[in-house]
Amino acid sequence: MTQHMFFFLPAISGETAPTIFSGDKPMTRTLSVALSGQDLLNHPFLNKGLAFSSEERDAFELHGLLPKAVQTLDQQVEAALKFLDALPSPFARHVHLRELQDTNETLFYALLTRKIDAMLPLVYTPTVGEACQRFSEIWRRPRGLFLSYPERESMEDILDNPAYDDVRVIVVTDGERILGLGDQGAGGMGIPIGKLSLYTTCAGISPDQTLPIVLDTGTNNQDLLQNPAYIGWRHERVRGAEYDAFIERFVTAVQTRWPHVALHWEDFSGANAAPILERYRDRLCTFNDDIQGTAAVTTAAILSANAAHDGKLKDETIVMLGAGSAGVGIAKLLLQVMLDEGASEEDALARFYMLDQDGLLLDGREGLTDGQALFARKDWKDRPTDFESVMRECKASILIGVSGVKGLFTETIVREMSKTCKRPIIFPLSNPTSHSEATPEDIMAWSDERALVSTGSPFPPLDLHGRTHRVDQTNNAYIFPGLGLCLLATGATRVTDSMFMAAARGLASLSPLRSNPDGNLLPPVTQLRKVALAVAEAAARQAREDGVCPSFSDDELLERIQSLVWTPEYCAYEKI
Ligand SMILES: NC(=O)c1ccc[n+]([C@@H]2O[C@H](COP(=O)([O-])OP(=O)(O)OC[C@H]3O[C@@H](n4cnc5c(N)ncnc54)[C@H](O)[C@@H]3O)[C@@H](O)[C@H]2O)c1
Ligand SMILES: O=C(O)C[C@H](O)C(=O)O
Numbered sequence: 001m002t003q004h005m006f007f008f009l010p011a012i013s014g015e016t017a018p019t020i021f022s023g024d025k026p027m028t029r030t031l032s033v034a035l036s037g038q039d040l041l042n043h044p045f046l047n048k049g050l051a052f053s054s055e056e057r058d059a060f061e062l063h064g065l066l067p068k069a070v071q072t073l074d075q076q077v078e079a080a081l082k083f084l085d086a087l088p089s090p091f092a093r094h095v096h097l098r099e100l101q102d103t104n105e106t107l108f109y110a111l112l113t114r115k116i117d118a119m120l121p122l123v124y125t126p127t128v129g130e131a132c133q134r135f136s137e138i139w140r141r142p143r144g145l146f147l148s149y150p151e152r153e154s155m156e157d158i159l160d161n162p163a164y165d166d167v168r169v170i171v172v173t174d175g176e177r178i179l180g181l182g183d184q185g186a187g188g189m190g191i192p193i194g195k196l197s198l199y200t201t202c203a204g205i206s207p208d209q210t211l212p213i214v215l216d217t218g219t220n221n222q223d224l225l226q227n228p229a230y231i232g233w234r235h236e237r238v239r240g241a242e243y244d245a246f247i248e249r250f251v252t253a254v255q256t257r258w259p260h261v262a263l264h265w266e267d268f269s270g271a272n273a274a275p276i277l278e279r280y281r282d283r284l285c286t287f288n289d290d291i292q293g294t295a296a297v298t299t300a301a302i303l304s305a306n307a308a309h310d311g312k313l314k315d316e317t318i319v320m321l322g323a324g325s326a327g328v329g330i331a332k333l334l335l336q337v338m339l340d341e342g343a344s345e346e347d348a349l350a351r352f353y354m355l356d357q358d359g360l361l362l363d364g365r366e367g368l369t370d371g372q373a374l375f376a377r378k379d380w381k382d383r384p385t386d387f388e389s390v391m392r393e394c395k396a397s398i399l400i401g402v403s404g405v406k407g408l409f410t411e412t413i414v415r416e417m418s419k420t421c422k423r424p425i426i427f428p429l430s431n432p433t434s435h436s437e438a439t440p441e442d443i444m445a446w447s448d449e450r451a452l453v454s455t456g457s458p459f460p461p462l463d464l465h466g467r468t469h470r471v472d473q474t475n476n477a478y479i480f481p482g483l484g485l486c487l488l489a490t491g492a493t494r495v496t497d498s499m500f501m502a503a504a505r506g507l508a509s510l511s512p513l514r515s516n517p518d519g520n521l522l523p524p525v526t527q528l529r530k531v532a533l534a535v536a537e538a539a540a541r542q543a544r545e546d547g548v549c550p551s552f553s554d555d556e557l558l559e560r561i562q563s564l565v566w567t568p569e570y571c572a573y574e575k576i
């Protein structure tokens with residue numbers, strides 16, 4: 001395979017995977033490259049476009065293939081920004097950025113790392129949602145793997161391709177619950193691609209060590225099934241034992257091919273996400289981002305709010321609107337915080353009110369999962385279970401929206417909550433923007449500007465008391481890149497819940513609110529690199545404590561984390 005060429009430097013130490021750069025600054029290194037001509041230009045990881053020097057153009061037979069000008073990476077970044085600016089919509093910018101990613105990854109990541117606040121909403125939430133919905137229109141060239149049910153017998157052969165020898169982290173989806181947009185079938189591929197571009201942008205994981213995968217087990221989205229241009233397997237979703245066997249085959253194949261890989265599950269339906277996590281979490285190094293990553297970032301934001309007024313979580317009353325992967329995941333981690341604060345399990349559970357589309361979860365309701373049953377109320381007999389009534393009666397101080405439904409946090413709800421709570425914590429976390437339970441602007445107006453608001457998708461800043469206030473984005477992007485970095489650096493064999501708790505506390509320690517009473521709950525997205533390093537370090541210490549990785553010293557941990565960080569800069573090439 002042309003992609004498997006000799007462009008890596010030797011591993012830096014021990015089991016650490018090969019990296020091109022070390023530390024946060026690029027080292028002026030020379031890379032030995034075997035490709036030349038069109039093959040070199042077609043290799044997104046090696047292509048430099050007009051940045052090939054004239055000596056390199058001699059050595060790699062590039063004359064004639066490139067126009068005469070030689071540009072620097074800075075000039076390329078400037079030109080790309082100008083071009084992006086002129087495009088008519090975020091979607092058009094997403095499509096152009098994806099093209100850049102597929103043709104020149106160094107330039108793509110230089111743009112992302114230098115302009116992360118502007119680029120994040122384009123390559124990730126919310127624009128990635130539209131990209132998934134329109135994936136059949138924008139699919140241009142292969143990136144990652146589509147493993148379809150009808151081709152399951154070839155799965156192992158597909159993974160065997162030497163092009164994937166260096167893969168260390170996989171993000172996999174089956175596309176059934178893409179953000180709040182439902183079943184997007186094979187179009188769900190936009191999500192693993194977007195998540196992995198954050199592993200590189202925020203945590204510096206080298207792009208050639210990442211692999212996005214869609215398990216194409218069909219779709220029940222009628223629009224896709226009837227769309228002649230649909231790129232996926234035109235078939236209703238495979239369910240039950242056949243689905244489980246397909247997932248089992250996939251996990252076994254992954255484990256055989258890459259025994260030390262970190263496997264990240266994303267955007268599976270509520271019915272499949274938790275059972276898959278439970279089935280595999282003790283078998284390999286794996287986690288579910290919607291359950292565990294979301295729990296950690298939400299816990300971090302709430303711990304930050306509590307710390308600001310010396311409060312304890314065990315004294316709060318929490319309403320969770322949405323009882324799926326995210327809702328149950330968040331509630332479980334918050335419950336653990338209360339237990340750590342010294343609450344009894346009974347007292348702590350009494351602090352939770354969890355609702356789904358059928359209202360408050362009550363003990364004995366049929367069809368509850370184990371996670372939901374834990375939070376089902378035992379004390380609510382013969383009382384109304386609809387959201388408004390529950391809010392009226394329970395006097396919530398924290399309201400979290402993970403329902404995927406726009407507008408459920410109404411004026412009545414927010415005003416009701418603000419009557420009994422001085423600083424209501426209100427987090428409409430559903431994505432994308434169009435599915436948010438409320439806008440920050442409305443919440444602030446309805447709470448007389450007293451609420452602590454945070455959303456899942458990016459929102460414009462607020463004008464509060466004459467000051468501009470950034471809206472926090474409580475999104476698992478604050479956790480998974482750093483967690484992935486921790487897994488690669490430590491070689492952890494398992495991912496424990498306490499590693500997510502440590503990640504949450506590590507993130508909370510960076511809260512601007514700690515030093516400024518008017519500050520935000522979370523650092524800005526411009527600091528996601530710093531955040532990823534802090535999360536990686538906190539999770540790595542916990543991994544060591546939990547005995548799921550060797551007992552590295554603190555210095556060794558830090559060194560291993562830092563040595564993995566890849567920086568998007570060109571290096572010089574010499575011909576093999
Ligand atoms: N901010 C983040 O980092 C983050 C992370 C994960 C998920 N999310 C968002 O959270 C939402 C849910 O994700 P999930 O993985 O938990 O999905 P899920 O399908 O597992 O769960 C959705 C839950 O919402 C409930 N629900 C649906 N309609 C409702 C209604 N009208 N009233 C009350 N509850 C209702 C469902 O019954 C279910 O319990 C999505 O929009 C997703 O984008 C955000
Ligand atoms: O993808 C995101 O922006 C966060 C989360 O994983 C989601 O499913 O909404």
Ligand SMILES: [Mg+2]
Nearest residue numbers: 179266267290
């Ligand atoms: Mg998700």
